[in-house]
Amino acid sequence: MSKYLFLFFLSCCFIPAAVSAQEADRCGTQHIHGLQLQQNPGFMIRRLQQEQFTQDFAARQKSMRTMSVITIPVVFHVVFENAAENIPDFRLDSQLVALNRDYRKLNSDVSNVPSVWQSLASDCEIQFCRAGTDPNGNATSGITRTGTTVTAFPVDNSVMFAASGGHDIWDRDKYLNIWICDLVSGTLGYAAFPGGSPSTDGVVLDYSYTGTTGATAPYNKGRSGTHEVGHWLNLEHIWGNDGGSCSGTDYCTDTPNQGNWNFTCHSPNTVITDNCSPNAPGIMWMNYMDYTDDACMYMFTYEQKVRMQATLNGIRSGILTSNGCVVSVAEQEAGQTLRIFPSPSSGLFTLHTGSIPAQELDIHVYTMPGQQVYHRRLEALHEKEFTLDLTELASGMYFVQVNTGAEKVTRKVIIRR
Numbered sequence: 001m002s003k004y005l006f007l008f009f010l011s012c013c014f015i016p017a018a019v020s021a022q023e024a025d026r027c028g029t030q031h032i033h034g035l036q037l038q039q040n041p042g043f044m045i046r047r048l049q050q051e052q053f054t055q056d057f058a059a060r061q062k063s064m065r066t067m068s069v070i071t072i073p074v075v076f077h078v079v080f081e082n083a084a085e086n087i088p089d090f091r092l093d094s095q096l097v098a099l100n101r102d103y104r105k106l107n108s109d110v111s112n113v114p115s116v117w118q119s120l121a122s123d124c125e126i127q128f129c130r131a132g133t134d135p136n137g138n139a140t141s142g143i144t145r146t147g148t149t150v151t152a153f154p155v156d157n158s159v160m161f162a163a164s165g166g167h168d169i170w171d172r173d174k175y176l177n178i179w180i181c182d183l184v185s186g187t188l189g190y191a192a193f194p195g196g197s198p199s200t201d202g203v204v205l206d207y208s209y210t211g212t213t214g215a216t217a218p219y220n221k222g223r224s225g226t227h228e229v230g231h232w233l234n235l236e237h238i239w240g241n242d243g244g245s246c247s248g249t250d251y252c253t254d255t256p257n258q259g260n261w262n263f264t265c266h267s268p269n270t271v272i273t274d275n276c277s278p279n280a281p282g283i284m285w286m287n288y289m290d291y292t293d294d295a296c297m298y299m300f301t302y303e304q305k306v307r308m309q310a311t312l313n314g315i316r317s318g319i320l321t322s323n324g325c326v327v328s329v330a331e332q333e334a335g336q337t338l339r340i341f342p343s344p345s346s347g348l349f350t351l352h353t354g355s356i357p358a359q360e361l362d363i364h365v366y367t368m369p370g371q372q373v374y375h376r377r378l379e380a381l382h383e384k385e386f387t388l389d390l391t392e393l394a395s396g397m398y399f400v401q402v403n404t405g406a407e408k409v410t411r412k413v414i415i416r417r
């Protein structure tokens with residue numbers, strides 16, 4: 001590690017400056033970061049090591065640019081004190097949809113990115129699934145629900161412990177834990193940077209600002225989740241947390257220097273300048289790591305993508321071998337109707353739905369680590385037997401998940417050539 005880098009960390013970012021009340025309200029991550037530094041002596045060292053790894057990774061990417069899509073298993077821990085806080089499954093799924101939309105650059109509002117930054121707006125090649133297997137290898141919905149007597153959780157990680165009215169974490173090396181609860185007034189969410197305690201690692205979102213349909217405007221496009229997961233993957237606030245002095249950094253050279261955060265909403269192509277970027281095109285207020293309303297943030301840059309990919313290939317690399325997205329073997333064996341044969345095969349399989357003709361077939365194929373590699377949906381069917389053509393896939397073992405409308409089952413198949 002360079003001396004420069006070490007001094008830079010010490011001086012600018014790892015000793016959090018006083019955080020204003022307004023800044024702390026929107027996102028509690030810097031507050032939690034300060035607590036982590038106080039409580040965990042090894043935290044700063046791990047953060048420094050990860051930063052060195054990130055910079056080396058970024059240097060390699062400049063010449064290679066060979067990142068691949070990574071799927072992160074997500075478990076939602078819903079902790080509720082009343083019925084309104086016990087938000088339904090579809091709200092949680094809408095949060096997953098929002099994450100996949102934003103991290104795969106599938107958001108339609110990316111077209112609003114000013115032309116000067118269009119080439120920077122990046123598909124981060126990170127996607128998310130609701131966990132299908134729990135830490136014990138059992139089938140799970142990927143959702144836990146816990147009643148509590150806590151009326152509003154402070155920004156202090158207490159929701160991450162059953163002993164303080166929350167729910168204990170699942171293995172942070174295999175899952176992204178997202179707790180949903182009533183947070184103290186005004187706080188939309190917070191997250192743990194990589195390198196902290198294994199018992200307090202994940203994202204916390206206020207139930208009002210989780211997902212899309214039913215969430216509270218102007219934070220109802222799921223982007224508190226997008227922002228907080230960015231922190232979990234080692235992204236800093238775009239203004240560098242320096243109290244407006246222009247000396248801080250988010251460690252990305254493709255985001256303009258920015259003094260402070262932006263609230264509310266700006267029309268597309270509005271040029272905003274400040275003391276750190278006094279000339280056009282000004283500051284990148286539409287970045288997910290700013291504080292603008294959900295409708296007005298719609299991009300990650302290429303260097304932000306590289307930082308997150310470095311995290312998943314470094315300090316959070318346990319995610320790469322997690323089978324959390326896969327539906328458990330026990331659940332596969334419970335369903336006896338649907339058959340896929342022969343296995344092994346060279347890639348052509350027969351899919352037989354048993355005695356009942358399928359009305360529809362929704363077929364997903366996953367690699368063992370849980371990455372989706374095939375999806376096909378067939379409707380208005382009245383047959384029992386179909387050909388499943390997976391000849392495009394490489395040799396190996398896969399999970400085929402089939403929803404026939406009547407049942408949803410998963411089968412393991414092997415392609416061998």
Ligand SMILES: [Zn+2]
Pocket residue numbers: 027028029227228231237
């Ligand atoms: Zn934040």
